[in-house]
Amino acid sequence: MAEIYLVEFKGSRKEYFSNPDCLSIRPNEFVIVQAERGEDMGKVTKRIPAEMTKVGRKLQKILRLATQEDLNKLVTNREKEKECLRQCEKMTSERNLHMKLVDAELQFDNNKITFFFTAEKRVDFRELVKELASTYKTRIELRQIGVRDEARRIGGFGVCGLPLCCASFIREFEPISTHLAREQNLSLNPAKISGNCGRLLCCLRYEKELYEKSLPLYPKLGEKFKTEKGDGVVEKINIFKEYIVVKYETGEEEKITLTQLRKKERDKAKHLSKVANQKDLNS
Secondary structure (H helix, E strand, O other): OOOOEEOOOOOHHHEEEEEEOOOOOOOOEEEEEEEOOOOEEEEEEEOHHHHHHOOOOOOOEEEEOHHHHHHHHHHHHHHHHHHHHHHHHHHHHHHHOOOOOOEEEEEOOOOEEEEEEEEOOOOOOOOHHHHHHHHHHOEEEEOOOOOHHHHHOOEEEEOOOOOOHHHHOOOOOOOOOOOHHHHOOOOOHHHHHHHOOOOOOOOHHHHHHHHHHHHHHHOOOEEEEEEOOOEEEEEEEEEEEEEEEEOOOOOOOEEEEEHHHHHHHHHHHHOOOOOOOHHHOOO
């Protein structure tokens, strides 16, 4: 069975390719691969065991390792893409097309140019495609994308200071709702739970399982809680540092760790067991 590799292209686009010729390939190396029409160039991300892939179609193959000449051509293509984008923006402005151009991607062999754009409504760009094809003498594709895909292609950093998740490791977007923010006891202020794309933070979704597993270990937020100091209310839950904050009627706050909570539960269970045994003896 041929080896399978995950190859990354411009805009964090990733695809699987086979290596039937058993080329010696290492992560982060650039390779020339088969494209729908012609050849494209991308960077190898990692080798994937065939049994772990969910690809139900025949894969295109890796043709060869990229040479220095190929790498130089890639740099030239990136410069051409900037000019293509500027020219396309000029054409859309002249036609008064209500679309926001995001990026242009030139296939390695120059057999295709793909323009990515966002738009609130359907855009009739047939005449634009004809003019672009006439100008560049190659196949033209205009692809409408969403704002989350736009953020992925542009890249950048999130509020955490790290590279955007969508541009680094998330392969597929999943539905995200404010219900996840509520479960994680986050403020519903849009400015605090929205990403660079203006949509809800992707991390709300992939942290969901952690909260589902951890929160049952703690009393609920706002729940009454009794300690040796008296009655209080659970004011805060921190599952990462494993503690809760209890606020008393006096305004005093106390931090109680998960270890203390578990000891409290064990003591309570022992007490209930002792009471039950005493009742059995009395009866």
